[in-house]
Amino acid sequence: MAAIDLIAQLGSWDGYEVEACWEEQRGEQRWCVVRLRPVADVARECSGCGARCVTIHDSEERRVRDLPIFEFPVELIVPRIRVACPRCGAKLERLGWLEGYSRVTRRLAASVAQLCQAMTVKQVARFYGLAWTTVKRIDHRALQRAVGPIDLDGGVSVIAMDEFAIQKGHRYATVIVEPYRKRVLWVGRGRGRDDVRPFFTLLGDEGCRRLRAAVMDMNASYAEEVRAHCPHAEIIYDLFHVVAKYGREVIDRVRVDEANRLRHDRPARHLVKGSRWLLLRNGNNVTRPDEQVRLRELLAANRALLTVYLLRDDLKALWQYRHAGYAERFWQGWYGRAIRSRIEPLKTFARRLKPYLGGILAHCRWPLGTNLIEGINNRIKVIKRMAYGYRDDAYFFLKIRAAFPGIR
Numbered sequence: 525m526a527a528i529d530l531i532a533q534l535g536s537w538d539g540y541e542v543e544a545c546w547e548e549q550r551g552e553q554r555w556c557v558v559r560l561r562p563v564a565d566v567a568r569e570c571s572g573c574g575a576r577c578v579t580i581h582d583s584e585e586r587r588v589r590d591l592p593i594f595e596f597p598v599e600l601i602v603p604r605i606r607v608a609c610p611r612c613g614a615k616l617e618r619l620g621w622l623e624g625y626s627r628v629t630r631r632l633a634a635s636v637a638q639l640c641q642a643m644t645v646k647q648v649a650r651f652y653g654l655a656w657t658t659v660k661r662i663d664h665r666a667l668q669r670a671v672g673p674i675d676l677d678g679g680v681s682v683i684a685m686d687e688f689a690i691q692k693g694h695r696y697a698t699v700i701v702e703p704y705r706k707r708v709l710w711v712g713r714g715r716g717r718d719d720v721r722p723f724f725t726l727l728g729d730e731g732c733r734r735l736r737a738a739v740m741d742m743n744a745s746y747a748e749e750v751r752a753h754c755p756h757a758e759i760i761y762d763l764f765h766v767v768a769k770y771g772r773e774v775i776d777r778v779r780v781d782e783a784n785r786l787r788h789d790r791p792a793r794h795l796v797k798g799s800r801w802l803l804l805r806n807g808n809n810v811t812r813p814d815e816q817v818r819l820r821e822l823l824a825a826n827r828a829l830l831t832v833y834l835l836r837d838d839l840k841a842l843w844q845y846r847h848a849g850y851a852e853r854f855w856q857g858w859y860g861r862a863i864r865s866r867i868e869p870l871k872t873f874a875r876r877l878k879p880y881l882g883g884i885l886a887h888c889r890w891p892l893g894t895n896l897i898e899g900i901n902n903r904i905k906v907i908k909r910m911a912y913g914y915r916d917d918a919y920f921f922l923k924i925r926a927a928f929p930g931i932r
Contacts (some may be wrong), residue, residue, distance in 0.1 A: 537560055538619070545557070547596075553653075556597070560600055568580070571624055572609060581605075588655065592924045605838045628658070636662045645660050645663065660919065664922065682737045683701065684740070691913070697715070710807075717749045733754075737892070738750045740760070742766070757888065760890050762895075765894065777869040778870070779799065795825075842858070848888045848889070901925055
């Protein structure tokens with residue numbers, strides 16, 4: 525068979541040579557089997573200390589998978605040698621193309637890990653005819669080598685924190701990012717104070733003193749933990765989460781109240797009730813002519829919806845300021861209009877937002893947001909969806925860190 529002749533010539537198994545090659549029919553597939561033998565008069569390296577040894581303690585045959593050639597899976601029969609090392613005793617021989625107790629060669633493992641970046645573990649296992657657990661173990665080790673242990677010694681001064689859903693049933697994990705380098709620093713299950721505390725433990729006292737700003741949503745647990753470990757660091761609340769909260773608690777609530785008030789006027793109620801996504805979208809994103817006409821008619825016909833819609837756009841302008849004094853003056857004007865509006869959901873939202881004003885004004889000094897981290901969260905969702913979820917948190921979190929190694 526041509527494939528067997530080719531593999532005998534191009535195998536490149538250092539320290540070993542081909543003794544025999546043959547074809548085997550296994551089910552519906554033909555396999556190429558290669559028996560290797562040690563090259564004579566070659567000193568063997570001890571896997572413990574790396575010393576060259578001439579004395580062999582014993583050897584045992586092992587079957588090892590290698591990269592396929594053409595459509596043929598390749599299996600090697602390798603005599604795994606234990607050398608008699610003067611320093612370490614009986615030790616397995618060190619090979620550049622095969623790890624100590626692995627059942628796949630290094631090049632096959634590298635190919636598996638590369639495919640796992642674009643395919644699921646199940647698909648890669650089926651492609652190579654390997655066990656699912658073998659593929660996952662190979663990919664896990666490759667990720668550990670690629671990203672290494674969590675390193676927070678690079679002078680981290682600004683972080684962004686956010687949560688993402690990890691499982692159904694309101695189960696969340698927290699991701700912490702260095703926004704300037706676009707690097708995921710840490711991922712951990714949960715979103716409470718105790719859950720994010722390991723990050724600050726890894727950061728250490730010096731790292732906590734170095735931290736100057738933390739961008740987040742209005743999660744009280746994140747803010748309290750940052751203040752506990754880094755009291756001098758400024759907390760910044762970003763536009764995205766505040767406006768999203770406004771949409772849920774004000775626009776949505778007013779829309780439902782107005783629809784209930786108009787329950788005896790069916791055409792008007794239908795117009796208000798079916799306008800949720802139209803009202804929640806930014807005005808510049810309403811590009812279709814029919815939607816623009818519908819939005820104008822809706823706002824012209826309903827004073828309460830017009831008020832909350834316009835005040836939402838005004839609230840966004842607060843994040844455009846770069847001078848805290850001007851921003852605070854703008855806030856006082858917006859807050860006064862909200863309180864005088866006589867719209868209860870809007871008044872409640874304004875009162876609840878007021879204690880967070882310091883973190884909003886901090887945006888003038890630190891013009892940062894969680895737009896980067898929201899993009900990272902979208903990528904995390906894709907990673908999770910591709911695999912139909914992960915049962916191993918450590919493996920999942922390595923996948924996330926490997927996807928965002930940062931800009932050097």
